[in-house]
Amino acid sequence: MTETDETKAAAEEIPWVAFGIAGFKVILALALIRILAVPFTEDMFGEAMLPMPTWEWSLCSLTPVIVIWRARHPDAWKTLMGERTLLTIALTYYLLYAFVFALFQGEWMLRPAVAASVGGLAGMYYRNPRRSVRDRRDGKRRPVTTSGHTRTYGGLGEGPTGLARLCLVVGVSSIFLVMFTRVLPHSAEDAVYWFQRTLVVAAVLTLLVLFFKHPLPSRRPEGLTKVFAFSPSLFLAAWVTGVWAGVFVAPLVPLLALGSWVAEKLRRV
Numbered sequence: 721m722t723e724t725d726e727t728k729a730a731a732e733e734i735p736w737v738a739f740g741i742a743g744f745k746v747i748l749a750l751a752l753i754r755i756l757a758v759p760f761t762e763d764m765f766g767e768a769m770l771p772m773p774t775w776e777w778s779l780c781s782l783t784p785v786i787v788i789w790r791a792r793h794p795d796a797w798k799t800l801m802g803e804r805t806l807l808t809i810a811l812t813y814y815l816l817y818a819f820v821f822a823l824f825q826g827e828w829m830l831r832p833a834v835a836a837s838v839g840g841l842a843g844m845y846y847r848n849p850r851r852s853v854r855d856r857r858d859g860k861r862r863p864v865t866t867s868g869h870t871r872t873y874g875g876l877g878e879g880p881t882g883l884a885r886l887c888l889v890v891g892v893s894s895i896f897l898v899m900f901t902r903v904l905p906h907s908a909e910d911a912v913y914w915f916q917r918t919l920v921v922a923a924v925l926t927l928l929v930l931f932f933k934h935p936l937p938s939r940r941p942e943g944l945t946k947v948f949a950f951s952p953s954l955f956l957a958a959w960v961t962g963v964w965a966g967v968f969v970a971p972l973v974p975l976l977a978l979g980s981w982v983a984e985k986l987r988r989v
Contacts, residue, residue, distance in 0.1 A: 737796045740787035741803055748810050751780040752956060755817070755899065772821065774829040781814035781833040785840040804844065805876060805885050806950070809892060811840045816896050877943065880930050884947040891923030891954045898960050917963045924954055924966050927973045937981050948977035 754773050761769035784807050791800045800807075815837035818830040873882035876889065897916045901909045931948065934940040951973040958966025 737791045744783045747783045778833040781836045785836045788843045811837045881941045881943040887923040887926045891920050891957050894919040913961045920957045920963050920966045924970050
C-alpha cells in the first residue's frame, strides 16, 4: 500500500472510529441505566419491575469490541487509545456481570458477553503499540519507567492523574458488588453494602482533595481535567446503596472543575 493509500485509509477510518466511540459511550450509559433500573424499581415499588439484563447485555458488550477491532490504522488506533481507560472499565464491567450470572445462575444468554469482553480486553492488550514485537513473542512486558519518585498506577498512568483514574475505576466498579449480592447469602449483604459505600466515599473524597491541590486547569497534570469531567459516574455508584454523602458531593467535582475553568478564562480577559 502506497503512502497516499494509507493517508486515504486513515482519513476514512478515523471519523468512523470517532463515531463508534460516541455510540459506545451512549450504549454504555444505557446499559448502566438498565442494570440500575432493577434495584431502583425495587426500592421505589417494593418489588423489581424488571428482570436482570440477559440478551441485551450481550448486545451492549459487543459495541466496544467492534470499535476496537475496527480501528486497524495506527492513527485510528491512536485516537481510540485516548479512551482506553473508559474502554477498560466498560469491558471489565460487562465481563464481571456476565461471568457471575452465567456461572451462578446459568444464564446462557450471557455467555456471548463473556466471550466478547475477553476478546475486547485481549485486543487492547495485544494491539498496544507500546509493546514491542519481541515483548509480544516472549509474553513479557517492558518495565515501566517513571520520572523521579512519581508513583505509577499500572496502565492508568502516574501521579495525580493515575490516582484520579484509579478512584474513578474503583468507585464505578463498586457497583458490581451490589449486583453480586443477588448471588450471595442474605447475611453477607450488609457487609458488602458498607464496603461498597466506603469505596465510593473514599473515591469521591480523593477526587476532591486532588481538585483542591490542582485548582487551576492550566497547571493541572495532563488528563486530570478529563477525569474530573467523568466523575459524575460516581453519583450512580453512590446512589445504588444510598450513600447520601456521595450523592450530594460527587456532582461537586465536575462543577468545581467547570467553575475553575470559567474563572480562569474570565481572569485572562
